[in-house]
Amino acid sequence: MGSYDYDLFVIGGGSGGVRAARISAGLGKRVAIAEEFRFGGTCVIRGCVPKKLYVYASQFPEHFADAAGYGWTVPEARFDWQTLVANKDKEIARLEGLYRKGVEGSGGQVFQSRATLVDAHTIRIEAEDRTVTADQIMIATGGRPNPHLALPGHEHCIFSNEAFDLPELPGAIMIAGGGYIAVEFANIFHGLGVETTLVYRGREILSRFDMDLRRGLHETMEKKDIRILCHTVGEAVDRRDDGRLDVHLSNGERLVVDQAMLALGRIPNTENLGLGEAGVETGKMGEIVVDDFSRTNIENIWAIGDVTNRVQLTPVAIHEAMCFVETAFKNNPTRPDHDTIATAVFSQPEIGTVGLSEDEASTRFEEIDIYRAAFRPMRNILAGRDERMMMKLVVDRATDRVLGAHVLGPDAGEMAQLLGIAVKARLGKQDFDRTMALHPTAAEELVTMYKPSHSIRNGERVG
Numbered sequence: 001m002g003s004y005d006y007d008l009f010v011i012g013g014g015s016g017g018v019r020a021a022r023i024s025a026g027l028g029k030r031v032a033i034a035e036e037f038r039f040g041g042t043c044v045i046r047g048c049v050p051k052k053l054y055v056y057a058s059q060f061p062e063h064f065a066d067a068a069g070y071g072w073t074v075p076e077a078r079f080d081w082q083t084l085v086a087n088k089d090k091e092i093a094r095l096e097g098l099y100r101k102g103v104e105g106s107g108g109q110v111f112q113s114r115a116t117l118v119d120a121h122t123i124r125i126e127a128e129d130r131t132v133t134a135d136q137i138m139i140a141t142g143g144r145p146n147p148h149l150a151l152p153g154h155e156h157c158i159f160s161n162e163a164f165d166l167p168e169l170p171g172a173i174m175i176a177g178g179g180y181i182a183v184e185f186a187n188i189f190h191g192l193g194v195e196t197t198l199v200y201r202g203r204e205i206l207s208r209f210d211m212d213l214r215r216g217l218h219e220t221m222e223k224k225d226i227r228i229l230c231h232t233v234g235e236a237v238d239r240r241d242d243g244r245l246d247v248h249l250s251n252g253e254r255l256v257v258d259q260a261m262l263a264l265g266r267i268p269n270t271e272n273l274g275l276g277e278a279g280v281e282t283g284k285m286g287e288i289v290v291d292d293f294s295r296t297n298i299e300n301i302w303a304i305g306d307v308t309n310r311v312q313l314t315p316v317a318i319h320e321a322m323c324f325v326e327t328a329f330k331n332n333p334t335r336p337d338h339d340t341i342a343t344a345v346f347s348q349p350e351i352g353t354v355g356l357s358e359d360e361a362s363t364r365f366e367e368i369d370i371y372r373a374a375f376r377p378m379r380n381i382l383a384g385r386d387e388r389m390m391m392k393l394v395v396d397r398a399t400d401r402v403l404g405a406h407v408l409g410p411d412a413g414e415m416a417q418l419l420g421i422a423v424k425a426r427l428g429k430q431d432f433d434r435t436m437a438l439h440p441t442a443a444e445e446l447v448t449m450y451k452p453s454h455s456i457r458n459g460e461r462v463g
């Protein structure tokens with residue numbers, strides 16, 4: 001080990017890479033990390049963090065409207081996009097500094113450079129035009145938006161990266177996709193006053209979620225005047241003489257918009273990394289193939305986070321980093337646990353979910369009971385807001401185990417984090433029943449649903 005410059009070299013300074021570098025350095029390992037763009041990666045720089053800030057920004061018009069029912073007179077509100085972008089930039093710069101400081105404070109060395117593999121133990125630091133060697137190498141280069149090169153006029157489109165920093169707020173936008181990013185941005189732009197059309201190829205948005213959540217969110221978004229076109233794709237995008245865009249849709253319609261945004265999934269960042277030179281195997285999508293411990297086919301090279309295309313979520317990359325440290329440096333082989341991950345869609349209303357959907361559970365279990373409550377949350381009543389909240393538990397009749405918990409409504413993400421503990425711990429419906437309600441909250445519905453709304457036996461709905 002002593003013959004290498006470093007015990008660990010990490011390529012990629014996002015959530016996973018920084019965590020692996022910081023914790024390993026804290027153990028006294030000689031660690032370096034290289035990042036070609038900004039420390040913090042997708043989550044901090046152009047993902048979860050700025051997204052959540054923009055979600056907050058986009059919620060204010062509803063708060064202002066709701067205030068009247070509570071006796072407030074709010075003067076006409078005005079929104080300034082540039083202020084939001086500038087304040088977001090300040091916060092991102094602060095977090096970026098913390099990420100970098102975290103590694104340096106633990107004794108790691110930081111390279112502001114692209115780094116590529118020369119062989120299984122040698123890394124080229126491009127900005128310094130030199131090579132260094134490392135015993136262990138971690139690749140955590142993340143992913144990027146699917147560019148959808150097959151779409152004529154794709155060069156006129158933006159992705160979530162650019163959406164955060166547009167020079168001005170568009171008057172109208174078309175967003176293609178029906179996943180997390182498309183749905184979240186549709187709600188953000190709509191909330192900020194942009195005429196928004198969501199174009200999705202499937203029959204219902206958010207294909208990986210419970211159908212009640214999907215339908216409930218779809219209906220509410222449409223009530224707010226977000227246009228959602230399912231079974232539709234963009235076929236071409238043209239730049240008009242006035243600078244706006246014509247988006248030609250498969251349903252024959254032509255949308256005239258100021259921006260067209262593609263949110264059609266993300267692909268791993270593995271090009272020109274020297275993976276071939278080091279002999280690292282990649283899969284069909286370009287992802288780095290790893291075993292259960294995040295080790296590639298090359299003994300001393302590891303990969304975590306989005307570049308492995310397992311579960312593209314920040315906490316997952318961080319967890320994989322922690323498991324890597326246990327395995328590689330603490331003589332405690334630890335597999336990342338990807339089972340039952342709570343997740344949220346920061347739409348308006350929010351989705352929070354953990355475990356199996358009704359459809360998934362009904363194909364895997366002989367008999368399931370569905371407990372479902374739909375109601376108007378208290379805070380909407382004086383506000384005069386006709387928006388309902390939905391909560392749902394999917395329960396295995398044979399064992400009483402709660403297989404899935406799904407919430408649509410205010411703070412659903414916060415609830416899903418806590419429900420995640422109960423579902424992960426394989427608690428039963430009886431455990432929910434014997435938990436005292438906390439009144440008055442919306443979440444109390446989760447422990448007061450005594451009768452199934454329906455059951456499913458051998459895939460067929462009964463009762």
Ligand code: NDP
Pocket residue numbers: 176177178179180181182184200201202206207208233263264265266311312313343344345346
């Ligand atoms: P998603 O996988 O969530 O959604 C991709 C969407 O694009 C799907 O609706 C998919 O349709 C559609 N699509 C894919 N290819 C095509 C195509 N060729 N033509 C038309 N439609 C297509 O990806 P996102 O880009 O929204 O987000 C990437 C990842 O980032 C997510 O999977 C998630 O893990 C993470 N993320 C998490 C967030 C959170 O935790 N709140 C927020 C944002 C991102 P179909 O469903 O039919 O396949």
